[in-house]
Amino acid sequence: MAKKIKLSINGIFVEVEHGTTILDAARQIGILIPTLCYHKDLCIAGNCRVCMVEVAGQKRLAAACATPCEEEMEIYTNSLNVLHSRKQIIELLLSEHNADCTSCFKNGNCELQKLSSDYKILKQDFIRLVPLQNYTIDKLSPSIIKDDSKCIRCQRCVRTCEELQGVNALTVAYKGDQMKITTFFEKPIHSVVCSTCGQCINHCPTGALVERNYIEKVWDAISDKTKHVIVQTAPAVRVGLGEELGFEPGKRVTGKMVAALKRLGFDAVMDTDFTADLTIMEEGTELLMRLKAALVDHDPEVKLPMATSCSPGWIKYIEHMYPEYLGHLSTCKSPQQMFGALAKTYYAKARNLDPETIVSVSIMPCTAKKFEANRPEMHDSGFRDVDYVLTTRELAIMIKQAGLDFLKMEDAHFDRLMGESTGAAVIFGATGGVMEAALRTAYELVTGRDVPFENLNITPVRGMEGIKEASLKIENPLEQWAFLDGVELKCAVAHGLVNAKKVMDSIRTGESNYHFIEIMACPGGCLGGGGQPIPTSPEIRRKRAEAIYAEDTGMTLRKSHQNPEVIKIYKDFLESPGGEKSHHLLHTHYTARERF
Amino acid sequence: MTESYQLKRADFIFKNENDWEEVMSKSFSRTPQELINELISSELKGRGGAGFPTGLKWKLTAEVVGDTKYVICNADEGEPGTFKDREILSMVPFKVLTSMAVCGYVIGAKEGYIYLRGEYFFLLPELNKAISEFEYYCKEINVDFTIRIFMGSGAYICGEETALFESMEGKRGEPRNKPPFPSDFGYLGKPTVINNVETLAHTYTIFKYGAKRFYDLGVQYSRGSKLFSVSGDTPKPGIYELELGMSLYDFVDEFGDGDTKAVQVGGASGFLVPRKRFQETAIGYQGKLVGISLPTGGSMMLFNSSRSMYNVLDNYLEFFREESCGQCTPCRVGCQQLLKGIKAVKRGEKKTQYLDKLLRLTDTMKLTAKCGLGQSVANSFSSIVENFREEMIY
Ligand SMILES: Cc1cc2nc3c(=O)[nH]c(=O)nc-3n(C[C@H](O)[C@H](O)[C@H](O)COP(=O)(O)O)c2cc1C
Ligand code: SF4
Ligand code: SF4
Ligand code: SF4
Ligand code: SF4
Ligand code: FES
Numbered sequence: 006m007a008k009k010i011k012l013s014i015n016g017i018f019v020e021v022e023h024g025t026t027i028l029d030a031a032r033q034i035g036i037l038i039p040t041l042c043y044h045k046d047l048c049i050a051g052n053c054r055v056c057m058v059e060v061a062g063q064k065r066l067a068a069a070c071a072t073p074c075e076e077e078m079e080i081y082t083n084s085l086n087v088l089h090s091r092k093q094i095i096e097l098l099l100s101e102h103n104a105d106c107t108s109c110f111k112n113g114n115c116e117l118q119k120l121s122s123d124y125k126i127l128k129q130d131f132i133r134l135v136p137l138q139n140y141t142i143d144k145l146s147p148s149i150i151k152d153d154s155k156c157i158r159c160q161r162c163v164r165t166c167e168e169l170q171g172v173n174a175l176t177v178a179y180k181g182d183q184m185k186i187t188t189f190f191e192k193p194i195h196s197v198v199c200s201t202c203g204q205c206i207n208h209c210p211t212g213a214l215v216e217r218n219y220i221e222k223v224w225d226a227i228s229d230k231t232k233h234v235i236v237q238t239a240p241a242v243r244v245g246l247g248e249e250l251g252f253e254p255g256k257r258v259t260g261k262m263v264a265a266l267k268r269l270g271f272d273a274v275m276d277t278d279f280t281a282d283l284t285i286m287e288e289g290t291e292l293l294m295r296l297k298a299a300l301v302d303h304d305p306e307v308k309l310p311m312a313t314s315c316s317p318g319w320i321k322y323i324e325h326m327y328p329e330y331l332g333h334l335s336t337c338k339s340p341q342q343m344f345g346a347l348a349k350t351y352y353a354k355a356r357n358l359d360p361e362t363i364v365s366v367s368i369m370p371c372t373a374k375k376f377e378a379n380r381p382e383m384h385d386s387g388f389r390d391v392d393y394v395l396t397t398r399e400l401a402i403m404i405k406q407a408g409l410d411f412l413k414m415e416d417a418h419f420d421r422l423m424g425e426s427t428g429a430a431v432i433f434g435a436t437g438g439v440m441e442a443a444l445r446t447a448y449e450l451v452t453g454r455d456v457p458f459e460n461l462n463i464t465p466v467r468g469m470e471g472i473k474e475a476s477l478k479i480e481n482p483l484e485q486w487a488f489l490d491g492v493e494l495k496c497a498v499a500h501g502l503v504n505a506k507k508v509m510d511s512i513r514t515g516e517s518n519y520h521f522i523e524i525m526a527c528p529g530g531c532l533g534g535g536g537q538p539i540p541t542s543p544e545i546r547r548k549r550a551e552a553i554y555a556e557d558t559g560m561t562l563r564k565s566h567q568n569p570e571v572i573k574i575y576k577d578f579l580e581s582p583g584g585e586k587s588h589h590l591l592h593t594h595y596t597a598r599e600r601f
Numbered sequence: 602m603t604e605s606y607q608l609k610r611a612d613f614i615f616k617n618e619n620d621w622e623e624v625m626s627k628s629f630s631r632t633p634q635e636l637i638n639e640l641i642s643s644e645l646k647g648r649g650g651a652g653f654p655t656g657l658k659w660k661l662t663a664e665v666v667g668d669t670k671y672v673i674c675n676a677d678e679g680e681p682g683t684f685k686d687r688e689i690l691s692m693v694p695f696k697v698l699t700s701m702a703v704c705g706y707v708i709g710a711k712e713g714y715i716y717l718r719g720e721y722f723f724l725l726p727e728l729n730k731a732i733s734e735f736e737y738y739c740k741e742i743n744v745d746f747t748i749r750i751f752m753g754s755g756a757y758i759c760g761e762e763t764a765l766f767e768s769m770e771g772k773r774g775e776p777r778n779k780p781p782f783p784s785d786f787g788y789l790g791k792p793t794v795i796n797n798v799e800t801l802a803h804t805y806t807i808f809k810y811g812a813k814r815f816y817d818l819g820v821q822y823s824r825g826s827k828l829f830s831v832s833g834d835t836p837k838p839g840i841y842e843l844e845l846g847m848s849l850y851d852f853v854d855e856f857g858d859g860d861t862k863a864v865q866v867g868g869a870s871g872f873l874v875p876r877k878r879f880q881e882t883a884i885g886y887q888g889k890l891v892g893i894s895l896p897t898g899g900s901m902m903l904f905n906s907s908r909s910m911y912n913v914l915d916n917y918l919e920f921f922r923e924e925s926c927g928q929c930t931p932c933r934v935g936c937q938q939l940l941k942g943i944k945a946v947k948r949g950e951k952k953t954q955y956l957d958k959l960l961r962l963t964d965t966m967k968l969t970a971k972c973g974l975g976q977s978v979a980n981s982f983s984s985i986v987e988n989f990r991e992e993m994i995y
Contacts, residue, residue: 051778052928054969065976066968071778086968093965097934130958132941132951134934158927177773177928180756182937184927 012078027058027069027080038082039091039120041098041210042159043070045542046528047168053159054094055120059084066090095124100131102211103154110150111212114539117157118211139183146195147379148217148372149206153185156213162186162205169528171503172322174199186213189601195376198325198601200502202318202526203372203396203535216372216536219393220403226364226393227270234364235273235352236266237344237423240281241370241434241531242397244552248538248545249401250411255548257556260416265404266368267417273352276419277367278426280340280347281433281442283574284315285565287591288337288439289447290582292521293486301488308332310497310512310519313439315339317377318526318535320595322502327509328597336592340433341367341374342383345390346590347423351578355422360386366393368400370434370534373526385590396536425570428461428556428563435553436500436530437466437473440523444477444496445564451479451486461563467554469529469547471504472497495519501528608851609844611818611826613806614689614696614799620809621695625702626742628808633663633707640804643812644824649675649760649797650870650897650973652886655804658794661784663708665792670710672701673769673788673795676717677753677760680868680898681920685828685840686798690717690724693802694731700801702739702746703808704794713748714788716765719755757924761972762787762795764926775926776972799828799899820846823885833865833902834858849874849882853903860905863988867897869917870977873910873984910989914943917981925974931966932975938962939982943993953994956986 009020014031021030026049031038041053051071058069061079066087081087099121106112140153158177163186166175174197178187188197195201206214226234247256266274291311298307314320314335323330338346344367349360367374371394377383378391395403404411419425429445432438441463448456456463456477465475477494479486497519499508505524511517527534529546532553557563565571579586628636640656647653662670674697678686690697701713717724732748739746751769753759759768763777766788787793796804803825807815815825823845832838835856843852853861863875866884874882904913918940927933942959945951963979970976986993 049778050928051971052930054930054971057969068778068971073780089961090965090969093962094930094969097930097938097962100938101934130955131938132945134937134941157930158933160928177775180758180927181921181923181925182927182933184925184933 010074010076012074012076012080014080015082021074025074027067027072027074027078028056030074031069031080031082036082038069039123040070041116041120041157042161044161044164044208045544046208047161047164050160050164053098053157055091057087057090057094058082059087092124092126095120096126096129096131098157099126099129101134101137102157103135103152109155109212110215110218111155115212116210139179139185141191143193144217145193146199146201146217146376148201148203148375149194149199150215150217151194152213152215155211156186157211158184158186159210160186161208161210162214165204165208169204169501169503170200170202170526171506172198172200175205198599200318200322200325200526201373201376202502204527205535206372207535207537207539207541216396216399217375218399219375219395220399220406223366223393223395223403226366231362232364233272233358233362234270234366235275235348236271236366236368237275237277237280237341237348238262238266238368239277239341239370239434239531240431240438240553241534241537241549242368242400244434244532244549244556245370245397245537246401249398250404252412254545255552257552258411259556260418261411261414263419264414264417265409265411268409269403269407271366273420275344275422275424276426277340277344278430278433279423279568279570280343281315281430282427282565282568282571283343283591284337284340284439285429285442285446286571286575286582287587288313288335289443289450291335291337292443293447293451294583296492296520297488300492310522311335313523315433315439316373316525316527316531318371318373319502319505319524321373321376321598322505322526323509324595324598325600326506327513330509330512331595331597334595336594338383338591338593339374339377341369341394342377342390342593343591344423345378345383346385347574349386349388349390350590351574352422360388363388364392365390366395367391368395368397370397370531370537371527372396372535374536382593397538398536401538421570423570425568427565427568428558428560429565430568431556431560432553434531435467435550436469436525437463437498437523438530438553440466440475440496440498440521442565443521446566448477448479449564450566451482451489453483460558466496466498466523467550469543469550471501472499472508474498494521496521496523498523500525500530500533502526608847608855611842611844613826614802614828614842615692618693618695618805621699621805622738624805624809625699625738628699628703629706629742629744636703636707636808637663639807639812643807643815644822645800645803645807645815646823646886647797648799648803648827648899655796655800658784658796659704659707662792662794665785667709667792669789669791670708671788671791671793672704672708672710672713673765673793674701674713674715674798674801675760675762675765675795676715676721676798677765678718678721678798678898679757679760680900682832682902683830683868683898683900685830685899687718687721687724688840689798689802689828690721690728694728695735696805697798697801698731698735698748700804700808701748702735702744703804704796704801705746706744708792708794710794711745711747713746714769715748715750716759716769717750717752719753722752725750756926758926758972758974761974764972765795766793775928776974778971818844820883820885827899829899829901831856831901831903834861834905834908835903845885847884848880849884850879852884852901853879856901857903858905861903862906862908863904863910865900865902865904865913865981867980868900868902869920870974870980871897871900872980873913873988875988910985910992911943911947914981914985914993915940918943918978921974921978929971929975932970932978935962935966935970935975936978939978946993956990956993960986
């Protein structure tokens with residue numbers, strides 16, 4: 006039925022599907038039209054007006070991002086009219102912009118900067134409108150800095166927070182020249198419902214939203230001879246970092262990353278993947294305990310489904326939005342915080358270090374992890390468990406600052422004790438990964454056999470579908486798990502908080518009866534985290550996910566309980582999953598928060 | 602040469618509405634197609650701003666397939682100094698209600714809304730009374746149509762049809778991208794006819810007397826009569842129903858104070874016409890004729906020689922800077938630049954040639970702004986700056 010539409014762009018004929026925008030049609034034939042408010046992940050806003058093109062026979066120019074192609078349209082993307090207008094619009098944006106690029110965190114990766122560089126606005130004779138009357142610079146959050154003087158009002162952040170995250174922490178307020186992006190009652194962002202996920206940062210074209218960076222602090226620590234500075238790297242970092250340093254999306258740079266961290270001067274380079282495996286042991290045990298309490302003891306207090314707790318953005322979200330469901334969260338800390346608590350206890354003891362001298366740094370794809378490390382309860386080692394959290398982007402900056410030629414870096418290996426990991430840990434970086442890792446271990450624990458999926462690949466929980474469901478029937482369990490015989494374990498996986506909301510609402514209304522749900526705050530899981538390289542898009546996230554699963558397939562050990570260092574830590578230190586020491590160091594509690 | 606008539610008063614709009622039940626049942630006895638043809642042959646154009654042919658608007662919406670459609674009466678009347686829609690709603694509300702129901706019949710809508718300017722809350726009791734009487738009658742004659750009132754938020758931009766839908770949907774009043782147009786994707790994404798209060802009142806006249814009575818008034822491309830809000834330096838400010846196509850010269854002759862130096866036709870988003878062009882300017886919709894000025898909402902503001910055109914422009918720009926929704930670059934930043942720019946020229950901080958840069962800026966705004974507000978800033982700006990350049994400088 007859908008007939009193709011024929012049109013011409015700059016004299017080149019092209020055929021497109023019904024509903025294709027001029028922007029996409031042009032891209033199909035290699036014509037790039039500049040954009041600012043447009044983002045692949047978001048609905049069309051059409052407010053920046055830099056994508057204007059001329060349509061023959063029309064009085065006004067058309068916004069290419071927002072205008073669907075029509076039969077026989079004759080479009081010009083570079084006519085004099087278009088060029089003049091486009092230049093003037095960029096000029097207008099700059100006149101309203103605190104364009105102090107040399108002291109801006111986004112210097113070098115800013116869409117506005119790139120546009121002004123492409124269009125060479127050399128003479129800016131509009132009147133400078135900065136400093137604006139109505140702006141604030143909010144530096145109070147441990148995760149996010151919001152600087153209105155760098156904002157071009159494209160509303161990408163607002164759409165991100167609403168469409169991808171369903172949080173609506175950011176809104177547009179006022180009109181005319183006073184119009185700005187703000188929060189509920191213009192409160193600082195750390196005091197509102199914001200999950201600190203950082204997706205708005207990832208989608209902001211300018212320096213108006215950036216992470217709070219701790220690069221200087223980490224350099225200070227490294228150069229302090231009295232400190233022993235250790236670093237952990239999250240699973241998703243190794244499939245993203247390359248993008249900041251000259252590789253195409255989807256490149257795995259694990260070995261280079263480790264080598265670079267060593268060259269930066271960290272005293273030990275270890276792996277969050279180790280505690281990801283540990284998380285599986287703890288969380289898997291917790292799940293089985295809950296199932297037992299429900300099925301055998303008929304304990305009315307037991308909370309099912311159990312929800313994963315390794316995404317601190319998700320944790321903050323549920324604390325604000327569904328506080329009555331906090332009991333459903335696994336009490337396990339995130340792998341980052343497990344690592345932090347062990348670094349200043351287990352590691353300190355094994356290496357004979359005074360924990361006071363240890364500075365624990367983590368490299369995360371995430372800005373919520375900055376908030377998490379800052380939570381008052383994260384001091385179970387007797388010290389602040391994780392001192393500094395850097396995003397993937399901040400690490401890339403340090404690597405550039407240190408003058409390391411990343412492309413030429415030889416691979417290196419993680420240091421021992423907390424540096425060993427399995428394929429199950431790596432896939433924590435992708436949506437569905439925690440679920441898959443947990444099932445691999447729990448199923449084997451209960452039945453003594455591998456999960457019934459080819460090559461251990463639990464494909465129903467993989468992929469970019471917003472909500473994925475899977476069920477796994479337990480047959481012929483080992484004797485101690487006999488009560489699970491015939492039980493159909495029902496699972497759901499959601500990524501992006503807007504999908505988390507759907508899952509939570511289905512639990513609230515009783516529509517669903519899951520046993521176990523995995524929720525990641527960010528689209529695609531951590532690989533699409535708010536601390537990952539910019540830009541992001543469905544395509545880029547897909548490539549990062551492929552890299553993650555390739556990393557898993559390439560590992561000899563692919564089940565968390567096989568990790569020799571995990572076996573060792575239970576033997577030497579923790580005793581057993583869910584044991585007393587685990588409880589003290591690896592588990593936590595949650596706080597209900599206000600909903601504004 | 603401009604075709605124009607001498608100033609002629611008309612009296613349709615406020616003429617009694619006691620026959621509304623008759624107009625209603627007569628219209629419902631005709632086919633939707635007949636009613637559309639009637640409207641099309643009357644050549645009625647929208648009285649709310651853009652002057653879109655009303656018959657065509659109804660026809661397009663009628664042709665869209667859909668179970669749910671809406672009729673919306675735009676009573677946001679935000680243009681400073683105009684209150685014609687208020688007068689219509691307080692004096693002849695049944696004309697508007699009747700036309701809404703007929704429109705519903707024509708396009709296949711069962712629900713109508715009146716988007717009422719926030720400041721007009723005092724109309725509510727009377728209007729609600731009229732609506733219940735009207736709905737009662739609808740039931741009696743088996744017409745399934747309800748009308749509800751939605752109170753506006755007070756922002757000028759919410760009068761723009763798509764911003765109005767957004768506002769009714771509980772969102773921020775920001776204009777949408779077009780296409781899609783309301784006939785396909787209006788309130789709640791459903792096919793919607795949105796008409797100005799006065800437009801609806803004229804359709805009543807047309808359904809009552811037939812297209813010809815209406816068509817016979819006015820000139821080519823500008824048929825019928827229109828309400829004008831006359832204000833400024835005039836001994837007789839007020840609302841007048843006049844036949845379209847009159848020359849501005851005759852208008853000033855009738856309403857001026859003898860010393861009129863310019864008339865702003867169509868309010869802030871309209872054009873300023875200087876005295877030397879009164880003769881050649883006819884008041885109507887832009888057609889093939891030269892010198893016809895768009896009346897938009899029907900505001901006619903007269904200025905005598907004591908007025909500073911710089912101040913007039915300054916006021917308009919102040920208005921736009923504040924009332925722009927702020928979403929799109931050319932309008933949000935453009936309005937600020939224009940306002941700051943004329944001030945800088947006046948103070949000698951910018952050379953007089955800077956006015957030319959500002960004129961080019963208004964061209965860009967006209968070409969690129971997302972909605973009619975930003976697109977029409979150029980109208981008053983260029984017509985004032987071009988005609989009264991000295992006043993901008995000295
Ligand atoms: C900034 C702006 C404000 C507007 N305000 C009004 C208004 O107050 N009342 C109105 O009827 N139309 C207003 N319009 C025009 C509407 O968008 C729309 O064209 C009109 O309601 C259509 O009705 P009509 O065809 O009967 O004129 C406005 C348009 C713009 C761009
Ligand atoms: S946001 Fe971009 S253009 Fe603005 S100062 Fe920063 S780098 Fe420069
Ligand atoms: S960090 Fe996440 S939740 Fe907070 S404002 Fe940004 S997108 Fe919304
Ligand atoms: S903060 Fe960034 S994303 Fe949000 S409107 Fe401003 S420039 Fe756009
Ligand atoms: S032109 Fe002005 S009022 Fe219209 S959408 Fe743009 S900023 Fe808003
Ligand atoms: S990219 Fe099209 S209007 Fe912003």
